[in-house]
Amino acid sequence: MKKYSLILAFFLSIFFGFSPISHALLSQSVSPDESWLTIYQNIDRAWVVEKVTLSLEEGENRFFLTGDNLLRERLYFHPLDPLTSLKTIATTSANGYQVEIEAQEAGSYSFLLSFFMSGFNWKGRYMAIWDERDSLFYLYPSVFLSNHKSMTWENVHISWLLGEPVFLFEETARGIADEMKLAVEEARPRVMKSEKPVAMERVSEYQVFHLPYMVDFPGNSLLQVFPEMQKLSVKEVIRIEEGNEVRVLKMKNQGEPLPGGWITIFRENQSVIGSFEFPGARTQEELEIPVGAVKDFRTERVEVSYKRLKADWNKDKDVVGFWSQKVIRFNLLNHGESSKAVEIIEPLPQGAELTGDENWKWEDGKAYLELTVEPDSEEEIVLQYEFREDWP
Amino acid sequence: MKKLLLVLIIILFISGSALAQDLIVEKNPEEIFIFAGDSSFYQKETWVVELQPGENIYSWEKPFSVQEEEVFIQVEGGELVSLISDSSNESTKIIIVAEEQTKGKIYLIFPLLYLDLNYLYQYFWEPDKNVPAGTLLVDITNEGQEPIPESHFIISGKEFIFGLKPYETKRLVVDEFQAVRAEKISRYNPLSYGDTDVHFFWDLFVSGDILFPAKIECFEGSTSGVVFLGESYTLGESPELEIKVGKSNDITIEEKIEKQDKLNQVYNREGKEVLYDTQEKKVYKVANRSPERKKIEVFVPLQESYELISHSVPLSRVESNQISFVLEIEPQEEVEVVLEVAGKNLTSGFAFRSW
Numbered sequence: 001m002k003k004y005s006l007i008l009a010f011f012l013s014i015f016f017g018f019s020p021i022s023h024a025l026l027s028q029s030v031s032p033d034e035s036w037l038t039i040y041q042n043i044d045r046a047w048v049v050e051k052v053t054l055s056l057e058e059g060e061n062r063f064f065l066t067g068d069n070l071l072r073e074r075l076y077f078h079p080l081d082p083l084t085s086l087k088t089i090a091t092t093s094a095n096g097y098q099v100e101i102e103a104q105e106a107g108s109y110s111f112l113l114s115f116f117m118s119g120f121n122w123k124g125r126y127m128a129i130w131d132e133r134d135s136l137f138y139l140y141p142s143v144f145l146s147n148h149k150s151m152t153w154e155n156v157h158i159s160w161l162l163g164e165p166v167f168l169f170e171e172t173a174r175g176i177a178d179e180m181k182l183a184v185e186e187a188r189p190r191v192m193k194s195e196k197p198v199a200m201e202r203v204s205e206y207q208v209f210h211l212p213y214m215v216d217f218p219g220n221s222l223l224q225v226f227p228e229m230q231k232l233s234v235k236e237v238i239r240i241e242e243g244n245e246v247r248v249l250k251m252k253n254q255g256e257p258l259p260g261g262w263i264t265i266f267r268e269n270q271s272v273i274g275s276f277e278f279p280g281a282r283t284q285e286e287l288e289i290p291v292g293a294v295k296d297f298r299t300e301r302v303e304v305s306y307k308r309l310k311a312d313w314n315k316d317k318d319v320v321g322f323w324s325q326k327v328i329r330f331n332l333l334n335h336g337e338s339s340k341a342v343e344i345i346e347p348l349p350q351g352a353e354l355t356g357d358e359n360w361k362w363e364d365g366k367a368y369l370e371l372t373v374e375p376d377s378e379e380e381i382v383l384q385y386e387f388r389e390d391w392p
Numbered sequence: 393m394k395k396l397l398l399v400l401i402i403i404l405f406i407s408g409s410a411l412a413q414d415l416i417v418e419k420n421p422e423e424i425f426i427f428a429g430d431s432s433f434y435q436k437e438t439w440v441v442e443l444q445p446g447e448n449i450y451s452w453e454k455p456f457s458v459q460e461e462e463v464f465i466q467v468e469g470g471e472l473v474s475l476i477s478d479s480s481n482e483s484t485k486i487i488i489v490a491e492e493q494t495k496g497k498i499y500l501i502f503p504l505l506y507l508d509l510n511y512l513y514q515y516f517w518e519p520d521k522n523v524p525a526g527t528l529l530v531d532i533t534n535e536g537q538e539p540i541p542e543s544h545f546i547i548s549g550k551e552f553i554f555g556l557k558p559y560e561t562k563r564l565v566v567d568e569f570q571a572v573r574a575e576k577i578s579r580y581n582p583l584s585y586g587d588t589d590v591h592f593f594w595d596l597f598v599s600g601d602i603l604f605p606a607k608i609e610c611f612e613g614s615t616s617g618v619v620f621l622g623e624s625y626t627l628g629e630s631p632e633l634e635i636k637v638g639k640s641n642d643i644t645i646e647e648k649i650e651k652q653d654k655l656n657q658v659y660n661r662e663g664k665e666v667l668y669d670t671q672e673k674k675v676y677k678v679a680n681r682s683p684e685r686k687k688i689e690v691f692v693p694l695q696e697s698y699e700l701i702s703h704s705v706p707l708s709r710v711e712s713n714q715i716s717f718v719l720e721i722e723p724q725e726e727v728e729v730v731l732e733v734a735g736k737n738l739t740s741g742f743a744f745r746s747w
Binding site: 036038047049051071074076078085086087088089090091092093112114116157159161162163164165166167168201202203204205206207208210257282283284285312313314315316318319320321350351362363364365390 | 514516531560561564568576578589592609612614615616620623636640642648651660661663664679681683684724
């Protein structure tokens with residue numbers, strides 16, 4: 001079933017009383033030679049491209065399209081032969097459109113007919129196995145493509161676009177309507193796996209991923225497809241920010257861009273670490289996945305010293321501020337069997353100066369230190385800084 | 393005396409009635425053209441009339457939706473003296489004085505409020521071309537309940553002949569053209585865009601005679617034929633278009649303050665810091681994660697009272713409180729830009745403003 005049909009002008013002239021200029025072919029529907037469905041993310045739409053071949057008479061030819069609100073759905077009608085040109089598209093009383101095409105010579109000509117169709121979305125989802133011993137991360141991406149409409153697409157090329165176009169919403173609200181969300185819950189999932197990998201094509205600033213085969217995409221269904229597994233080197237870091245510890249997995253994406261989504265991480269023994277937000281990563285970009293608390297590592301952060309080194313006075317001899325010093329001690333206890341890479345990030349008051357250990361770095365208003373804590377050991381770190389504080 | 397006045401009034405009334413010619417009743421206008429403006433249509437009617445010496449009064453049935461002050465009337469062959477609008481109906485009296493008997497013309501121009509007009513540009517950029525191809529389209533909708541008979545429409549200097557059924561929309565191809573110049577460029581301007589994303593633009597220079605306030609839809613060729621990239625609006629006031637198409641997936645920007653020192657502080661009687669200078673250093677790390685060369689413009693917001701100490705790339709002063717730099721970055725290249733400034737006589741904050 002197709003979303004539009006092309007019917008001859010002769011047919012039209014009978015039903016809609018159009019002028020007799022139209023050049024009739026035969027009274028039958030025209031099927032597209034090829035169809036592409038590119039699903040966009042978070043705008044509830046897919047970009048439909050259909051290549052159609054029409055037999056035209058010399059001069060003006062009229063055809064009939066059916067579809068919902070096509071003109072507002074960025075209808076793009078593109079003649080592929082310079083001997084043909086689009087003249088007008090007019091609405092008709094029967095929820096359709098009359099298209100006038102002019103041909104310089106009679107013949108068979110191809111056109112691209114493109115427009116948005118609502119009811120589609122996609123999301124990325126990842127499974128991963130973290131090999132802690134060899135510091136490797138086996139990333140298994142999958143993509144869920146959803147068709148919330150009842151219409152089935154047969155033998156269609158499926159793609160999904162990673163990118164954020166400016167899309168000006170007019171009458172319909174952004175996102176999926178409630179009844180469509182209901183439809184998603186009832187959708188019939190299908191899983192597809194192919195020998196050929198998913199191909200990526202850059203179009204302007206976006207990435208378009210193509211399934212390497214044509215599929216049938218039934219109405220109210222969810223199509224899950226599997227791009228290639230990636231093996232990434234991973235570094236585990238314990239980040240201590242304002243005394244709070246979090247374990248962060250750092251890696252670099254060497255392959256095609258990875259869309260954001262959710263990831264569930266397993267250990268090699270299949271035990272689950274948990275599900276986390278996967279931030280997405282461009283080619284050659286580093287990414288971080290915070291994976292929660294650290295069980296075999298403990299941090300104690302104590303503000304051990306505060307001194308007012310100098311007082312500032314006003315002319316009435318009132319105290320108006322101090323030049324003060326603060327010392328913070330961190331005790332890092334590694335109970336694990338492997339050494340741990342640690343990052344300490346401590347916010348500083350405006351204008352603060354680091355005065356203690358030279359290994360600390362000032363960066364963007366924060367004190368920053370990297371170190372390694374050996375297995376089954378304790379490390380004591382001291383941060384010292386001076387700053388001006390107003391009084392009272 | 394009263395009788396004399398009555399006779400005079402009757403004579404005046406009879407003579408006036410004899411000269412009055414009803415344009416609508418007697419004949420149709422010789423020509424009707426419908427002109428497209430920037431956002432609405434105007435109808436121009438040309439009436440050919442036989443002017444008599446002296447005063448000529450014509451009656452015109454003004455469309456219901458048109459206000460008196462919206463009608464522009466011009467006369468050939470005589471002098472337009474006055475108009476009298478009767479509030480009880482839509483009739484307007486047009487009073488023209490002619491010196492001699494002659495064939496005259498009355499031109500009436502008024503807006504057609506029941507015709508909706510929306511321009512649309514569709515730009516299609518083939519990957520191997522230097523400029524995109526543009527198509528200027530127009531959507532015309534008859535929002536009235538009456539059909540519009542086949543009429544001459546003048547749109548962007550071109551004539552189209554068609555009619556419109558009630559509530560019918562027609563999309564016409566008005567013009568097909570090439571942009572004169574075109575460039576793809578990304579921009580990072582958190583202060584202006586309200587986010588730290590990199591947005592990509594099509595900067596186009598187009599011919600000045602096809603400029604209309606319109607929506608712009610941008611497309612690019614791909615293996616699947618054509619892909620929609622994004623859309624924007626133009627006011628149609630300049631041939632230079634800066635079309636914000638979408639967000640760039642391939643360029644990342646990281647900005648960090650590396651130094652922020654206060655100097656020469658001055659305190660008031662209360663001991664509060666009221667004036668100071670600063671020495672500041674900021675680093676931008678810009679990376680291109682794509683296999684193509686990319687161009688990006690980065691905007692840096694500043695307090696007005698600053699002095700540049702050093703900069704690792706050429707800078708442009710966009711405004712007194714904003715500078716920008718442009719980078720052309722090779723595939724998979726990372727560029728570090730270092731800017732050092734001094735804040736002079738600041739009363740709050742630092743020279744590098746945060747957005």
